[in-house]
Amino acid sequence: MKGMSLIVKTVTNIVIGFIFIYGLYIILHGHLTPGGGFAGGVIIAGVFVLKLLTFGSKAKDERSASTQASVWESIGGLLFVSVAFLGLLLAGTFFINFLPKGTPLHLLSAGIIPICNIAIAIKVGAGLFAIFLALAAQKYIIED
Numbered sequence: 710m711k712g713m714s715l716i717v718k719t720v721t722n723i724v725i726g727f728i729f730i731y732g733l734y735i736i737l738h739g740h741l742t743p744g745g746g747f748a749g750g751v752i753i754a755g756v757f758v759l760k761l762l763t764f765g766s767k768a769k770d771e772r773s774a775s776t777q778a779s780v781w782e783s784i785g786g787l788l789f790v791s792v793a794f795l796g797l798l799l800a801g802t803f804f805i806n807f808l809p810k811g812t813p814l815h816l817l818s819a820g821i822i823p824i825c826n827i828a829i830a831i832k833v834g835a836g837l838f839a840i841f842l843a844l845a846a847q848k849y850i851i852e853d
Contacts, residue, residue, distance in 0.1 A: 712765035713764075717763055718764060724759075725756050725759060725760055728756050728759070729753060729756045731752060732749045732750075732752035732753040732755075732756065732834075733749065735748050735749035735752060736750070736753075737816065737823060737827075739823070739826045740818070740819035740822045740826070741819075745826045745829070745830075746825065746827065746828065746829025746830040746832075746833065747829055747830075747833050749826070749830045749834075750829060750833030750834035750837070751837060753830065754833070754835075754836075754837035754841070757834075757838045757841075758837075758841050761841075768846070771842050774838075774842055775839055775842040775846070778835045778836075778838045778839035779835070779839055780835075781834075781835035782835035782839060784831060785828050785829065785832030785833075785834075785835060788824075789825060792821050792824050792825055796821070806820035806821050806822075807820070808820040808821050808824075
């Protein structure tokens with residue numbers, strides 16, 4: 710794919726940074742406000758999809774990105790399960806909150822929940838981007 714016009718590329722370069730930061734905000738403040746790992750992961754996946762749609766890519770690049778997305782999805786899942794097993798290992802109960810809870814209504818006030826939100830965001834974001842890449846790869850399979 711060749712990509713979009715110069716105007717679309719310029720606007721995308723400006724906007725994707727703000728969208729990415731907003732996604733991080735949703736992830737990190739998910740225990741205080743509506744949102745969390747799933748919603749933030751979807752927003753961050755949207756950044757990568759927008760960039761790919763705007764700037765285009767080759768089939769070889771999409772296959773490489775698909776492999777990387779699968780690796781990151783696995784890392785997110787392993788991080789999530791690792792937090793659960795750390796609860797079992799450190800406190801004797803699967804998925805128990807083993808970190809201090811802190812002051813209510815502050816960013817570091819939820820123990821393991823922000824870590825779980827980050828893990829879920831990585832898994833959801835990478836998974837949705839991998840799904841998008843798989844659907845985009847169908848174009849190259851049909852054209853060959």
